[in-house]
Amino acid sequence: MDRAVAGKVLKALAKAYPDAGCELDFQNPFELLVATILSAQCTDRRVNEVTPSLFRRYPSVAVLAAADLDELEQLIRPTGFFRAKSRSLMGCALAIVERHGGQVPGSMQELVELPGVGRKTANVVLSHAFARHEGIAVDTHVLRVANRIGLVQAADAAGVENDLVALFPRSRWGQLSDLLIIHGRRTCTARRPACAACPVVRFCRFTGKDGPPAAGR
Numbered sequence: 001m002d003r004a005v006a007g008k009v010l011k012a013l014a015k016a017y018p019d020a021g022c023e024l025d026f027q028n029p030f031e032l033l034v035a036t037i038l039s040a041q042c043t044d045r046r047v048n049e050v051t052p053s054l055f056r057r058y059p060s061v062a063v064l065a066a067a068d069l070d071e072l073e074q075l076i077r078p079t080g081f082f083r084a085k086s087r088s089l090m091g092c093a094l095a096i097v098e099r100h101g102g103q104v105p106g107s108m109q110e111l112v113e114l115p116g117v118g119r120k121t122a123n124v125v126l127s128h129a130f131a132r133h134e135g136i137a138v139d140t141h142v143l144r145v146a147n148r149i150g151l152v153q154a155a156d157a158a159g160v161e162n163d164l165v166a167l168f169p170r171s172r173w174g175q176l177s178d179l180l181i182i183h184g185r186r187t188c189t190a191r192r193p194a195c196a197a198c199p200v201v202r203f204c205r206f207t208g209k210d211g212p213p214a215a216g217r
């Protein structure tokens, strides 16, 4: 897809989803980092139910770094994979205390060097907590939707991110990720994409000529 058409896709999505944005509740970079780690394999709504009591118990990176592991596990248990997530949270908090004086760092390089933090998490934190765009957060929705529409042709998150950053201006990277995620959640769902009600149906490479895409494609 060329940049002019890609720009039209972005514009149509922005018009359809004026409320697009980060759906995790947070007050600062620390809270967003924790919430994003918890959101793996879990809905944002469930994470938002857990984090108020979590942040009351652990109001800073330093307090989290000194947490009792069993207590932390019980607090985040509803988000699933609680043992692995607890270890990630504590390892991450300890590294931030040791390497960054307890302040969440604001660069991709520093973030991805933290235990349990990959590019997707780092991109979410940079975009929403620091208003910095060093890449594009690619989750399962972005991967699926960007391929369906035809913005990219890539099988993995790294390939999708590479193609998208080449297609859109940096100033739009954060917005684009938010829009593709919300479009994937509300309309272009994995199993039953609502193509008849889709705001970008005229650009989508699957519809019109091929009909709706196969489930999960």
Ligand code: SF4
Binding pocket: 148, 149, 187, 188, 189, 193, 194, 195, 196, 198, 199, 200, 201, 204, 205, 206, 207, 212, 213
């Ligand atoms: S037309 Fe269908 S497959 Fe294409 S983006 Fe819209 S909902 Fe997804």
